[in-house]
Amino acid sequence: MCGRFNVSSTPGLQALMDSLGLSIDLPPPRFNIAPTESVGLLARFSDVVEVRSARWWLTPAWSKGPDTKYAMFNARCEGLKKSPAFRKPFASQRGIVPMSSFIEWRAGEGGKQPWLITNEASALSVAALWDFWRPPGSNNQESLLSCTLVTTAAANPFEPWHKRMPVMLTPDEAASWLAPGTIESDSALFDPRLKENLYLYPVDRAVGNSRIKDSNGMDPVGDTVLLKAEDVSSPAERQGERQVE
16 A cells, blocks of 8 residues: 555645645546556655656665666655665655545455545645656756655554555645654654544446546445544543543
8 A cells, every 4th residue: 555546636636735835726637546657746846845747656866777676656654764765755855645535455255346545525645755866977857756655554444454554644744744854753643543534435346457547437336434533632631621521
């Protein structure tokens, strides 16, 4: 996780872009986006926050070049300070990949069933890392911008779908993630909890084929499941609330 996602023209996603200070219109809708494809990456480049197209599969600056030998489309938050590929990006090259929904496969009768997952606004800010790779002897115009999505352990309600989930940022967390400065690997933004309600519904198994880009493949083929946001207050805070009541 996360291995597929969608970017559709929802009012919520446009509002998300506006809230991040970006005066841009959403690109045409794209569905069933898969690793190695280009994605919209929101990040601070030369001290200016903007959206650029990036290859969704991190190619570290020090590597020999793009390949798929190692699964670099996701980055586990637990290893961001340990991995040579992620250490520098985590320190100073953090970004966000906006999406309207993502897809996860859940084991069931008849095989794995894809589920579409989103929030009420159909607008998710997923934490990402990025890097530039340049061929030996090349100039900046020949550089490759690539990115990876950061994942954390699944919140308890999400575990039936997958043991991992993308790090979905609140507006305040998104601002902190994009700002210069250090974020610790044990930051609360990586906590395995649901920060907002998530809505999940099964979609056509055909989306398992990454060449299927039709929006009809994202229509529900079963009932929607609601996973409610978790209480993030401490036991002491909850005790105080009960006393006030």
